[in-house]
Amino acid sequence: MIQTVRGTRDILPADMPLWHRVEDVAREGFRRYGFQEIRTPIFEKTELFARGVGEATDIVHKEMYTFIDRGREDREGESLTLRPENTASVVRSYIQHRMYADKSSGESTKLFYTGPMFRRERPQAGRYRQFYQIGVEVLGTSDDPAIEAEVIEMLDWFLKELKIPNTTLLINSVGEPATRAVYLEQLRRAIEPHLDELCGDCRHRFETNPLRVFDCKVESCQKIILTLPTITDSLDDGSREHFEQFKAHLDARGIAYTINPRMVRGLDYYTKTAFEIVAHDGLGAQNTIVGGGRYDGLSETLGGPPTKGFGFAFGLDRMVMALPEEEAELLRAADAPDIYIVFLGQGARNHALMVAKELRSAGLAVGMEFEDRKMKKAMTQAAKSKARYALIIGDDEVTSGRYGLKDLTTGEQEALSLAGIAEKLK
Numbered sequence: 001m002i003q004t005v006r007g008t009r010d011i012l013p014a015d016m017p018l019w020h021r022v023e024d025v026a027r028e029g030f031r032r033y034g035f036q037e038i039r040t041p042i043f044e045k046t047e048l049f050a051r052g053v054g055e056a057t058d059i060v061h062k063e064m065y066t067f068i069d070r071g072r073e074d075r076e077g078e079s080l081t082l083r084p085e086n087t088a089s090v091v092r093s094y095i096q097h098r099m100y101a102d103k104s105s106g107e108s109t110k111l112f113y114t115g116p117m118f119r120r121e122r123p124q125a126g127r128y129r130q131f132y133q134i135g136v137e138v139l140g141t142s143d144d145p146a147i148e149a150e151v152i153e154m155l156d157w158f159l160k161e162l163k164i165p166n167t168t169l170l171i172n173s174v175g176e177p178a179t180r181a182v183y184l185e186q187l188r189r190a191i192e193p194h195l196d197e198l199c200g201d202c203r204h205r206f207e208t209n210p211l212r213v214f215d216c217k218v219e220s221c222q223k224i225i226l227t228l229p230t231i232t233d234s235l236d237d238g239s240r241e242h243f244e245q246f247k248a249h250l251d252a253r254g255i256a257y258t259i260n261p262r263m264v265r266g267l268d269y270y271t272k273t274a275f276e277i278v279a280h281d282g283l284g285a286q287n288t289i290v291g292g293g294r295y296d297g298l299s300e301t302l303g304g305p306p307t308k309g310f311g312f313a314f315g316l317d318r319m320v321m322a323l324p325e326e327e328a329e330l331l332r333a334a335d336a337p338d339i340y341i342v343f344l345g346q347g348a349r350n351h352a353l354m355v356a357k358e359l360r361s362a363g364l365a366v367g368m369e370f371e372d373r374k375m376k377k378a379m380t381q382a383a384k385s386k387a388r389y390a391l392i393i394g395d396d397e398v399t400s401g402r403y404g405l406k407d408l409t410t411g412e413q414e415a416l417s418l419a420g421i422a423e424k425l426k
């Protein structure tokens, strides 16, 4: 038997109401905050991510699904990659379609996206090789920290609306690339004496980009990481001031946060503000539900005009897992039909089919089986469908045009016409 590929999974109908809820709340937030949707391809040229996300990141270095496309007789195929994230693609699209061209100074382009991403990570609960993200990118000429606080305010609204309990907003500033070079030298000097004690990956990171050592999850590396100087200690004045303003904007909104000077994020494009949101309930080790930050200069790296950027993505898989159980139950229950039709005898069947059609065109969700069953069996079926009401149609109902509508929670039954039923359930 052929099964799903390791690290991928089917999202089954029972879970779909939870996915839809998260998507609906996100879309409502995007409407309120003025974001427009963009859909970019699922695969892009490998170079986009190599340049955008950074050669030295774990994502590019060891997690991408890269393949050589079929070439033509006269030409070799090019290297393509299933997108591991969507910021690079959105910025590519922003440049390609010159979205900046018709904007007045200071006006931002506010985009959102949803879709699957692919990373060849070690699968575990909450970590998949095909996973789903919902994210936003604010692109333009302004790097006002108020933009950042407003985006986080929207996230705060999402979490409250979805009733996700117990989350922490972690923030940091990773500074400007120019000052980072000085810091990286300092970091290298601090790591060097401990090289023997670090894991193989960290030794590789030491060579390519020592900042990535902070991404390491290996326990024995952690105690060394805790002794290393943090980027926050050597911020340039501009970044420091930006961070102060960002915090003041969060304070003004009453949004609580924790500063984590060791949070550097796993992608190379970040400048200044970086943040994550961690959920403490319902998730195991993979409990970061949101990641984001500022990425001024990514556009230039990809050959575009000077552009400021800020955004985030949340893991849809993880957001669904973080929904409280009671909430999940309510959402699943709401997915049931409004009415389940029970008919008795072949004569009533054709009539029942017409009743189903009528009620559906009146906007109701109607469940019905085609097979003639005994009353008891049919009522069990109605209960199993989780419908609020059963509608009973026998020969008498066919002649009278009034049907027995049974409330399956209270057991009460009343006789109503079709119009009466549609009216009652509106």
Ligand code: HAM
Pocket: 084, 085, 086, 087, 119, 121, 126, 127, 128, 129, 130, 131, 132, 133, 135, 136, 137, 266, 267, 288, 289, 290, 291, 292, 293, 294, 295, 310, 311, 312, 313, 314, 315, 316, 317, 318
């Ligand atoms: P990221 O931190 O790599 O950032 O991913 C964002 C979120 O995607 C994570 O917090 C997590 O919830 C989810 N996620 C990542 N990998 C997996 C996985 N293997 N399985 C399940 N969920 C996962 C980015 O991707 C940036 N593009 C975010 C961004 C947008 N920064 C600025 N703009």
